[in-house]
Amino acid sequence: MDNDASKAAVPARDIRTTRNKIAVDVVGVNKWFGSFHVLRDVSLQVMRGERIVICGPSGGGKSTLLRCMNRIEDWQQGRVIVDGVELTEDLKSIDEVRREVGMVFQQFNLFPHLSVLDNCTLAPMWVRGMPRKEAEAIAHHYLERVRIPEQAAKYPAQLSGGQQQRVAIARALCMQPKIMLFDEPTSSLDPEMVKEVLDTMVGLAMDGMTMLVVSHEMGFARQVATRMVLMDAGQIIEVNEPEPFFTAPKHERTKAFLSQILH
Amino acid sequence: MSATFVRQQLIAPMAPPRSIVGTPAWLQQKLFGSVLNTIATLLSALILAALIWPAVRFVLIDAVWVGSSRTDCLAETVGRPVGACWPFIAAKFRQFMYGFYPADQVWRINLTYAAGIVLLVPLMVPRVPYKTLNAILFFGVFPIVAFYLLVGGVFGLQHVETRLWGGLLVTLVITFAGIIGSVPLGILLALGRRSSLPLVRWFCIIFIEFWRGVPLITVLFFATYMLPFFLPETWKLDALARVLIGVVLFAGAYMAEVIRGGLQAIPRGQYEAARALGLGYWKMMGFVVLPQALKLVIPGMVNSFIALFKDTTLVLIVAIFDLLGQMRASFADPTWATPVTLFTGFAFAGMIYFAISFIISRYALYVERRLSTGVAH
Numbered sequence: 001m002d003n004d005a006s007k008a009a010v011p012a013r014d015i016r017t018t019r020n021k022i023a024v025d026v027v028g029v030n031k032w033f034g035s036f037h038v039l040r041d042v043s044l045q046v047m048r049g050e051r052i053v054i055c056g057p058s059g060g061g062k063s064t065l066l067r068c069m070n071r072i073e074d075w076q077q078g079r080v081i082v083d084g085v086e087l088t089e090d091l092k093s094i095d096e097v098r099r100e101v102g103m104v105f106q107q108f109n110l111f112p113h114l115s116v117l118d119n120c121t122l123a124p125m126w127v128r129g130m131p132r133k134e135a136e137a138i139a140h141h142y143l144e145r146v147r148i149p150e151q152a153a154k155y156p157a158q159l160s161g162g163q164q165q166r167v168a169i170a171r172a173l174c175m176q177p178k179i180m181l182f183d184e185p186t187s188s189l190d191p192e193m194v195k196e197v198l199d200t201m202v203g204l205a206m207d208g209m210t211m212l213v214v215s216h217e218m219g220f221a222r223q224v225a226t227r228m229v230l231m232d233a234g235q236i237i238e239v240n241e242p243e244p245f246f247t248a249p250k251h252e253r254t255k256a257f258l259s260q261i262l263h
Numbered sequence: 264m265s266a267t268f269v270r271q272q273l274i275a276p277m278a279p280p281r282s283i284v285g286t287p288a289w290l291q292q293k294l295f296g297s298v299l300n301t302i303a304t305l306l307s308a309l310i311l312a313a314l315i316w317p318a319v320r321f322v323l324i325d326a327v328w329v330g331s332s333r334t335d336c337l338a339e340t341v342g343r344p345v346g347a348c349w350p351f352i353a354a355k356f357r358q359f360m361y362g363f364y365p366a367d368q369v370w371r372i373n374l375t376y377a378a379g380i381v382l383l384v385p386l387m388v389p390r391v392p393y394k395t396l397n398a399i400l401f402f403g404v405f406p407i408v409a410f411y412l413l414v415g416g417v418f419g420l421q422h423v424e425t426r427l428w429g430g431l432l433v434t435l436v437i438t439f440a441g442i443i444g445s446v447p448l449g450i451l452l453a454l455g456r457r458s459s460l461p462l463v464r465w466f467c468i469i470f471i472e473f474w475r476g477v478p479l480i481t482v483l484f485f486a487t488y489m490l491p492f493f494l495p496e497t498w499k500l501d502a503l504a505r506v507l508i509g510v511v512l513f514a515g516a517y518m519a520e521v522i523r524g525g526l527q528a529i530p531r532g533q534y535e536a537a538r539a540l541g542l543g544y545w546k547m548m549g550f551v552v553l554p555q556a557l558k559l560v561i562p563g564m565v566n567s568f569i570a571l572f573k574d575t576t577l578v579l580i581v582a583i584f585d586l587l588g589q590m591r592a593s594f595a596d597p598t599w600a601t602p603v604t605l606f607t608g609f610a611f612a613g614m615i616y617f618a619i620s621f622i623i624s625r626y627a628l629y630v631e632r633r634l635s636t637g638v639a640h
Contacts, residue, residue, distance in 0.1 A: 070539055098539060099541045111536070113555050113558065122542075175541065
C-alpha cells in the first residue's frame with residue numbers, strides 16, 4: 001500500500017444540519033424472546049454528542065437494547081428513532097440507519113476471509129459506493145487512528161484480540177457513522193489488551209462521537225460517560241450522571257450492583 | 264531443597280533425541296512399534312502385493328502391445344498367457360474419445376478442449392493474475408463458445424447432431440455442464456431453504472427433497488422418454504440437452520444440501536456484523552457469508568463433482584454413449600472378440616476415470632490447504 005494514501009488527510013465529513021438534536025430516541029419498547037419479556041417498557045433519549053454507558057447484571061437486556069438501535073433485533077411494541085429516522089419494517093429505513101450507525105461487537109466479528117484492509121473497505125465500497133482508492137485512503141486513516149496501520153495486509157486470525165477489536169472499531173469508523181454502538185467491546189479480551197481498546201474508545205469520545213457503550217469497565221465509564229444507565233430484568237433502573245451515579249446511587253439494585261463490581 | 268527458587272540462566276532449546284526424528288525413528292514408531300503393529304504392517308504389505316502384482320502383470324508384463332485384429336491377442340497365437348490387448352484400444356481410440364463425431368470435424372472437439380485447458384490452468388494456479396476475468400471467461404463465455412463449436416450450424420460450421428457424440432466427449436460435456444449448472448442452482452436452493460419467506464423455503468425444501476429422493480436413472484428415464492409427452496409438440500428438445508437438464512437438477516439438489524451445511528457453520532456474528540455495516544441480503548451473502556461457507560464445503564463439493572463424473576456412466580441407459588457406453592458397444596465388434604477384450608476395455612476406462620477423479624481430488628486438497636493457511640478460526 002502506498003504511504004501517501006494513508007497519510008492523505010481525510011476530509012471531515014460534513015455533519016449535516018441536524019434534523020434533530022436527539023441522536024437516539026427509544027420510546028416505550030417492549031420485546032419478547034418467545035415468552036420471555038426481555039425489554040420492558042424501555043425509554044431512553046440520547047442527545048447528539050452524548051456518551052452513554054449501560055451497565056447491569058447479565059441477562060438484563062443491555063445488549064438487546066443496543067441491538068434494537070440498528071434493528072439487528074426487532075421488537076414488538078414501541079418506537080426507536082435514530083437520527084430522525086424511525087426504524088420500521090421498511091428496509092429502506094433500516095438501511096438508512098445502519099449506514100449512519102457503527103457497531104462494535106464483543107466477539108469482534110471481523111470477516112476472517114478478508115484482510116484487515118478489505119474488512120475496512122467492504123462496506124464503504126459496497127454500501128456507500130465509494131471508489132476503491134478513496135475507501136482505502138479512509139481505511140488507512142482510521143487504521144492509523146486505532147494505531148495499527150502496519151497490519152493492513154494481515155488477516156484477522158494473525159492479530160491479537162486487542163488488535164482485532166481495534167480493527168473492528170476502525171471498520172465501523174470507515175463508514176463515518178454519526179453514532180457508535182459498543183456491545184461489551186472488552187469482555188472477551190485478555191486483561192492486558194483491555195487498555196489498548198479502551199484508549200481507542202476514549203480518543204473517540206474526545207472527538208465528540210455519540211457513543212452508546214454496554215460495558216462493565218467502570219473506570220472507563222467514569223472517564224467518558226455523560227450519563228450512566230443501569231438495566232436489570234429488562235428495564236431501566238436508574239439513569240444519572242456518572243458522579244452521582246457512582247457516589248450516591250439511589251435505587252437499591254444500583255447500590256447492590258455497584259457494590260458487586262466496585263470494591 | 265529450599266521453598267523459593269530464582270532461575271539464574273535460561274535454558275536454550277536443544278535438538279531432539281535421535282529416537283524421535285529421522286527415517287529409522289519413523290519406521291520404528293509407525294510401522295514396527297509393537298508386535299501387533301509389526302504383524303499389521305506385514306499383513307498389509309502381503310495384501311497389497313497380492314493385489315498389485317496381478318494387475319501389473321495384466322496391464323504391463325503379459326500385455327500384447329502390437330497387432331491388428333483379435334488373433335494377435337489370443338493365447339494360441341502368442342503362445343503364452345495373455346494380459347491386456349492394447350491394440351484393441353488403439354484401434355477404437357477415436358471412438359472412445361469422440362464417439363461417431365465426423366472424423367474431419369474432430370478438430371472442433373480438440374479446439375474446445377484446448378480452449379478449456381488454456382482457460383482452466385491459469386484459473387487453477389493461484390499466482391496468475393486476472394482471476395475475475397479468467398473466471399468469467401471460463402464459467403461464462405467458454406460454455407457458450409464450446410456449445411457453438413461442438414454443435415455447429417453457425418459461422419459455416421457443419422452441424423453435428425448430438426446423437427453422433429460419444430465417448431469421453433460426452434462424459435466431459437455432461438460432467439462440465441453438471442458442475443457449471445449445479446453450483447449456482449445449489450447456492451440458490453441452499454439460500455432459499457434458509458430463507459425467512461415461507462413460500463420460498465417450502466418450494467426449495469420440496470424441490471431438494473424431490474430430486475434427492477429419486478434415483479438418477481429414473482431422472483434420466485423421465486427426462487428422455489416421459490418429458491416429451493408433457494412438453495408441447497413443437498418443443499423438440501435435443502436428447503442430450505434433456506439429459507443435461509436432468510443431471511443439473513439432480514446434482515443441484517445434492518449441491519444445495521452440501522452448501523447448506525457450510526451456511527450453517529457460519530457464526531451468527533458474521534451475519535450481524537455484515538448487517539450492522541449496512542450490507543443488504545445479497546451483498547452480505549456474496550461478500551461475507553458465501554465465500555466462507557463455500558470454502559468450508561470444498562471437500563463435500565468435490566465429492567459431489569467426482570460422484571457426478573462417475574454417475575455420467577448411467578446415461579448409457581437412455582442410449583447416450585459416454586466413454587463407458589462407447590466401450591461396451593465396441594465389445595460387440597467381432598474383429599476384436601477375445602477373452603481379454605472386456606477386461607482390457609474396463610482396465611482402460613478405469614484408468615481414465617481414476618486419473619481424472621484423482622486429479623480433481625488432489626487439486627481440491629491443495630486448494631483446501633491453501634485457503635486454510637493464515638485464516639484459521
